[in-house]
Amino acid sequence: MAEPQPPVMADVAKLAGVSHQTVSRVLNDHRNVRPETRSRVLAAIEELGYRPNSAARTLVTRKSQTLGVVSFDTTLYGPASMLYGIEQAARSANYFVSIASLRSIDRGSLLDAVGRLRDQAVEGIVVIAPQTPVAGALAVAASGVPLVGVACGASENVPTVGIDQRGGGELVTRHLLERGHRTVHHVAGPLDWLDAVGRLEGWRAELKRAGAPVPEPEQGDWSAESGYAAGRRLAADPEVTAVFCANDHMALGLLRAFHEAGRSVPGDVSVAGFDDIPETTFFQPPLTTVRQDFGELGRLSLGLLVDRLADGGSGPPQHVELPPTLIIRESTR
Numbered sequence: 001m002a003e004p005q006p007p008v009m010a011d012v013a014k015l016a017g018v019s020h021q022t023v024s025r026v027l028n029d030h031r032n033v034r035p036e037t038r039s040r041v042l043a044a045i046e047e048l049g050y051r052p053n054s055a056a057r058t059l060v061t062r063k064s065q066t067l068g069v070v071s072f073d074t075t076l077y078g079p080a081s082m083l084y085g086i087e088q089a090a091r092s093a094n095y096f097v098s099i100a101s102l103r104s105i106d107r108g109s110l111l112d113a114v115g116r117l118r119d120q121a122v123e124g125i126v127v128i129a130p131q132t133p134v135a136g137a138l139a140v141a142a143s144g145v146p147l148v149g150v151a152c153g154a155s156e157n158v159p160t161v162g163i164d165q166r167g168g169g170e171l172v173t174r175h176l177l178e179r180g181h182r183t184v185h186h187v188a189g190p191l192d193w194l195d196a197v198g199r200l201e202g203w204r205a206e207l208k209r210a211g212a213p214v215p216e217p218e219q220g221d222w223s224a225e226s227g228y229a230a231g232r233r234l235a236a237d238p239e240v241t242a243v244f245c246a247n248d249h250m251a252l253g254l255l256r257a258f259h260e261a262g263r264s265v266p267g268d269v270s271v272a273g274f275d276d277i278p279e280t281t282f283f284q285p286p287l288t289t290v291r292q293d294f295g296e297l298g299r300l301s302l303g304l305l306v307d308r309l310a311d312g313g314s315g316p317p318q319h320v321e322l323p324p325t326l327i328i329r330e331s332t333r
Contacts, residue, residue, distance in 0.1 A: 006049075006050075006051070007048040007049065007050045008050075009023050009024065009050070011048055011050070012041065012044045012045055012048060012050050015044040015047065015048060016037075016040045016041045016043070016044040017040070018037060018040070018041060022037060022041065023041055026038050026041040026042065065094065065095055065096055065123070066095065066096040066097070066098055066120065066121070066122050066123065067090055067095045067096070067097055067098070067122055067123060067124050067125065067126065067302075067305065068097075068098050068099075068100065068114075068117030068118075068120070068122035068124070068125040068126070069083060069086055069087075069097055069098070069099045069100070069125070069126045069127075069128065070099075070100050070102065070110065070113045070114060070117070070125060070126070070127040070128065070129070071083045071099060071100075071101055071102070071128045072101055072102035072103070072105060072128070076222060077247075077248075077249075077275055077277045078130070078151070078195065078247075078275060078292070078294075079128055079130070079151075081292075081294035082128050082150055082151060082294050082297055082298065083099070083128060084294070084298070085294040085295045085296075085297050085298025085299070086126055086128075086150070086297075086298040086301055086302060087298070088295065088298060089295075089298040089299045089301070089302040089303075090302055093302060093306065095123075095302075098117060098120055098122055100113035100114075100116055100117050105129075105131045107137040107140075110127070110129065110137050110138075111137060111140065114127075114145070114147075118144070118145055122145075123146070123309055124145065124146035124147065124148070124305045124306075124308060124309050125145055125146070125147045125148075125305075126147075126148050126149075126150060126301050126302070126305055127147060127148070127149050127150065127152065128150045128151060128152075129149055129150070129151070129152040130151040130152060130193055130194050130195050131192055131193055131194065132192050132193075132194060132197075138152060138157075138158045146305060146308035146309050147159075147305075147308075148160065148161065148301050148304045148305045148308065149161075150162065150297065150301045151163070151194065151195065151297075152194065153194050157317060158317055159304045159305075159307075159308060159317040159318045159319065160317070160318075160319050160320070161297055161300045161301040161304060161319075161320045161321075161322075162297075162320075162321050162322070163292045163293070163297065163321065163322045163323075163324055164198075164321050164322065164323055164324060165194070165195050165197075165198025165199050165202065165324075166198040166199070166201050166202040166205070167202060167323060167324060168198075168199060168202060168274060168290040168292075168324035169198065169199040169200065169201065169202020169203040169205075169206070169244070169274075170202040170203070170205060170206040171202075171290060171324065171326045172203075172244050172272045172274065172288070172289075172290050172326060173202065173203045173206035173207060173244055174206050174210075175272070175288070175326055175328065175332065176242040176244060176270055176272060176332060177206070177207075177210050177212060177242075179242070179270055179332060181241050181242035181270065182212065182213070182241070183207060183212040183213040183214070183215060183242070184203065184207065184212070184242045184243070184244050185215050185217075185218070185234055185240050185242065185243045185244070186200065186203045186204075186215070186217040186218065186243070186244050186245075186246070187217070187218045187219075187220045187226075187227055187230045187231075187234075187243065187244070187245040187246060187250050187251075187254060188200045188217045188218065188219055188220060188246050189220060189221070189222050189246040189247060189250070190219075190220075190221050190222065191219075195246075196246050199246045199274060200217060200246070203217075203244055218230035218233065218234065220245070220246065220250045222246075222247055222249060222250065223249060223250065223253070224249045224250065224252045224253035224256075225253055226250055226253065227245055227249065227250030227251060227252060227253030227254040227257075228253030228254065228256055228257045229253070229257075230250070230253075230254060230257075231243075231253060231254035231255070231256065231257025231258055231261075232257045232260075232261070234254070234257075234258075235257050235258050235260075235261035235263050235269075236261070240269060241268070241269055241270065242269065242270045242271075242332075243269060243270070243271050243272070244272050244273075244274075245271070245272070245273045245274065246273075246274055247273060247274050247275050248273035248274065248275045248276070248277045248279075248280050248283075248287060248289055249277070250273070251271055251272070251273035251283075251287055251289070251331075252273075252279075252283060252287075254271060255271060255283060255284070255287075255331075258271070259284075265285060265331055266285065266330065266331055266332055266333055270288075270331065270332040271287070271288070271331045271332070272287070272288040272289060272290075272331065272332055273287050273288070273289040273290070274289055274290045275289060275290070275291075275292060276289045276290065276291035276292070276327050277289075280327075280329070281329070283331070285329070285330035285331045286329040286330045286331065287329055287331045288326075288327065288328050288329045288330075288331045288332040289326075289327050289329070290324045290325070290326055290327070291324060291325045291326075291327050292322075292324050293322055293324075293325075296322060297322060300320050300322070304318055304320070
């Protein structure tokens, strides 16, 4: 027995008692349709379960209602949360999202991903590019397509949205100094990441502003394992009383190392992280950290891209930087 054919536009027109052209106007949100006619067409669409042919609509309107997103390594909390925020904002604005994920971060892979998305007729592209090798290629990638960079630093020719990483580093370091610590040690993220560099610079600037000693930072790679290794080294030094880790996963490993060394947190050492991953309230003790508003980041990046689509990319690029928020919990009390 043959499967039933899906409904087509002519079926909707017949059920609603209107022309094929009227159904098309309703689907394309044309203004010249009477409200009662629009309601009748929408009711027929729902009753039949009709789904418009997006390829055909693109040919007629020259608009795909699809935006591209270039992202990578979505196992990391930050990039994954940024991607989720952008997807949510796009859905609210009635856009589909096509995602190109990069295995490696370099100029060639970025340009290739942008090219693949352009082949899909996306109207614009958001690039999540928090690593230094990619940030410099944004202007080249933006040639011929509206593009917005996220977490990629300021770019002369491309609109960007980010979170003030340096300000976050200053905020958490100031908090630890205000707890009475002589200085604050730092476990840095990989220094080819703009986020890691910003947090490191903020930590160092705040120590210098306070006239506190600036210890040599420990080097991590965002993983709990690297935080544990740094924690073992720091726990062996009785002078260490406060540590700021560049992300929460490294702070988790560091907490384990201090526990094994018999160094109480926060009794002997105060520990703070960055990101406010959902699990931080279940750390032992719950972790003081810096929260980033990834939902707002997604909304703003999509807003900039839609503005770019509206003005044809002719206006000057905007650069928006969101402030982070310090979340104080038991690890620094």
